[in-house]
Amino acid sequence: xIRVFIVDDHPVVVEGIRSLLIREKNVDWAGHALTASDCxxxxxxxxxxxxxxxxxxxxxxxxxxxxxxxxxxxAVHILALSTLNQPSYIHKMIENGADGYLxxxxxxxxxxxxxxxxxxxxxxxxxxxxxxxKKRNDNEGERTLLTxxxxxxxxxxxxxxxxxxxxxxxxxxxxxVDSHRKSIMTKLNAKNTALLIKYAYEQGLL
Amino acid sequence: xIRVFIVDDHPVVVEGIRSLLIREKNVDWAGHALTASDCxxxxxxxxxxxxxxxxxxxxxxxxxxxxxxxxxxxAVHILALSTLNQPSYIHKMIENGADGYLxxxxxxxxxxxxxxxxxxxxxxxxxxxxxxxKKRNDNEGERTLLTxxxxxxxxxxxxxxxxxxxxxxxxxxxxxVDSHRKSIMTKLNAKNTALLIKYAYEQGLL
DNA sequence: GGGTCAATCCCTCGAAACAGGGGTTTTTTC
DNA sequence: GAAAAAACCCCTGTTTCGAGGGATTGACCC
Numbered sequence: 052x053i054r055v056f057i058v059d060d061h062p063v064v065v066e067g068i069r070s071l072l073i074r075e076k077n078v079d080w081a082g083h084a085l086t087a088s089d090c091x092x093x094x095x096x097x098x099x100x101x102x103x104x105x106x107x108x109x110x111x112x113x114x115x116x117x118x119x120x121x122x123x124x125x126a127v128h129i130l131a132l133s134t135l136n137q138p139s140y141i142h143k144m145i146e147n148g149a150d151g152y153l154x155x156x157x158x159x160x161x162x163x164x165x166x167x168x169x170x171x172x173x174x175x176x177x178x179x180x181x182x183x184x185k186k187r188n189d190n191e192g193e194r195t196l197l198t199x200x201x202x203x204x205x206x207x208x209x210x211x212x213x214x215x216x217x218x219x220x221x222x223x224x225x226x227x228v229d230s231h232r233k234s235i236m237t238k239l240n241a242k243n244t245a246l247l248i249k250y251a252y253e254q255g256l257l
Numbered sequence: 258x259i260r261v262f263i264v265d266d267h268p269v270v271v272e273g274i275r276s277l278l279i280r281e282k283n284v285d286w287a288g289h290a291l292t293a294s295d296c297x298x299x300x301x302x303x304x305x306x307x308x309x310x311x312x313x314x315x316x317x318x319x320x321x322x323x324x325x326x327x328x329x330x331x332a333v334h335i336l337a338l339s340t341l342n343q344p345s346y347i348h349k350m351i352e353n354g355a356d357g358y359l360x361x362x363x364x365x366x367x368x369x370x371x372x373x374x375x376x377x378x379x380x381x382x383x384x385x386x387x388x389x390x391k392k393r394n395d396n397e398g399e400r401t402l403l404t405x406x407x408x409x410x411x412x413x414x415x416x417x418x419x420x421x422x423x424x425x426x427x428x429x430x431x432x433x434v435d436s437h438r439k440s441i442m443t444k445l446n447a448k449n450t451a452l453l454i455k456y457a458y459e460q461g462l463l
Numbered sequence: 464g465g466g467t468c469a470a471t472c473c474c475t476c477g478a479a480a481c482a483g484g485g486g487t488t489t490t491t492t493c
Numbered sequence: 494g495a496a497a498a499a500a501c502c503c504c505t506g507t508t509t510c511g512a513g514g515g516a517t518t519g520a521c522c523c
Contacts, residue, residue: 061340061362067273107340109362134267134313134340156267156315198499211452213479227501233481234499243509244480246417248454404469419509432472439511440469449479450510464523471518479510484503491498 053170056081056099058090058116059132060109064155068103071159078166087111094120099127100170106133106144114143121148128169141180151175196238197256204231205256209248259376262287262305264296264322265338266315270361274309277365284372293317300326305333306376310355312339312346320349327354334375346461347386357381402444403462410437411462415454 055078059065065083072078081099084090087108102120106113117129130151131144141152150169153162154177161177168175197205207217214232218225239254241247261284265271271289278284287305290296293314308326312319323335336357337350347358356375359368360383367383374381403411413423420438424431445460447453 061270062364063273063277063361063368064267064269065273066277066365067269067271067275069273070276071269071272155269158268159272162269200500208451209455211448211455213449215479223500224502226503229480230501230503233483236481242417242481243419244450245414245454248451248458249415249417252454252458406470421509429470430472432474433470435510436471436473442511448511467520467522469518469520471516473515473517475513477510477512479508481506481508483505483507486501486503488501489499491496493494493496 052077052079053101053166054079054081054099055101055103055166056083056090056093057103058084058087058108058113059103059105060085060107061105064105064132068162071162072166075163078163085109087113087116090116091119094124094127098124101128101130101166103130103132103166104149106131114147117144117149118147128172130165130169130175141176152180153177154179197235201231201235201238202256204228205235205247205251208232208244209251258283258285259307259372260285260287260305261307261309261372262289262296262299263309264290264293264314264319265309265311266291266313267311270311270338274368277368278372281369284369291315293319293322296322297325300330300333304330307334307336307372309336309338309372312337312350320346320353323350323355324353334378336371336375336381347382358386359383360385403441407437407441407444408462410434411441411453411457414438414450415457 055072057065057068059068062085065085069080069083072080081097082093084093087110090102090104104113104117108116113131113133117131120127120129128150129148130153131141131149132153132155134155144152150172151165151174153165153175157165157177165175165177203221204217207220212220214228215225218228221228236242236247239247239250241250261278263271263274265274268291271291275286275289278286287303288299290299293316296308296310310319310323314322319337319339323337326333326335334356335354336359337346337355338359338361339346340361350358356378357371357380359371359381363371363383371381371383409427410423413426418426420434421431424434427434442448442453445453445456447456
């Protein structure tokens, strides 16, 4: 008997999955939460075999929640659910301890298979997630391309800060910021700021 | 008895809404489709009182599908469903004949209220959509704000062209381009190019 | 026909961005 | 523990941006 808990801020998704699972003999409904904090609270006193976890939650990202739950209860298996197959999300979830990744347009069969797989300690990635992870390895991943610092600076650029302003905020020299900016532009192949922001958006970096 | 049809590419959403509605005495389940083309096909031979329509469909946007269905069957009431409250989507759906707009994190009560309202010929907008529509009226609509020429130039800026390059392409003086650029920045309240592109993206202008 | 607005053109100047080098130190990774 | 990668720092130009002013024309609306 697999005890399944779900955290998702969409009542209809919760209800939908519940009514899909309730028909299964080997699946038991542990409960649900609409927010990350409710989920954390529940797992302080209870446990489950599998958590179906939405990535977009109102109070906290599923990425952080995933790490949090795993540190408290390492035995619990987490299956990430998302509407989007943004590479950055997939990587982050896996890195933070998720055991599987499923798109919300998955069929009932796929959902059940994924739950069973992760419940037995396996790993389940949907097709799209698999492709993304493969690309990452093949291609050295256009996404891994940017370092942590570079992403940080890119975000600040997108927020309209100038190089000197960024330098001040990060307590580094303006030249450093300029160096990072140049390497970001080289990596994203952007000729100027406008293209930089455009590419960043298109690649889901913002 | 309100006959409800749903088109959404997420099986769990379909299932969730179904199990929410099935408990209602005054709601009848007409059927569902996972793609826009299936939906169109179904409505050639059948009809319903209300369609719950996802905006993001695999083969065609809900925005187009909405106009298509309405032209064939004007009596049908369409309630748009979306995970995002992007202003551009809300406007476009309403313009294409949608009778309501609901976010997918709506509660069961809100969903039922929305269905009943549109079934009776009314209009139902969720809080977020209302705010967006209000802003449009208050503010003369962040979308009408930019003139045709300004949008054209904004697109070119986003494509990485500089003012002189844009001037050359449009056969006008660089001064002219600069004037337009300045007025775009004033209207969108952007301090620099980075913010300009960011705002343009957020408001669905690109 | 007067008012409004889009679209065009013009000028200056300081502050950024962009292109092109150079380099050191710290942290990862194998 | 060595190699590689990331993060940091520096300098010099040229180009573009961005803020601040202007002005003229034509189209559309009441």
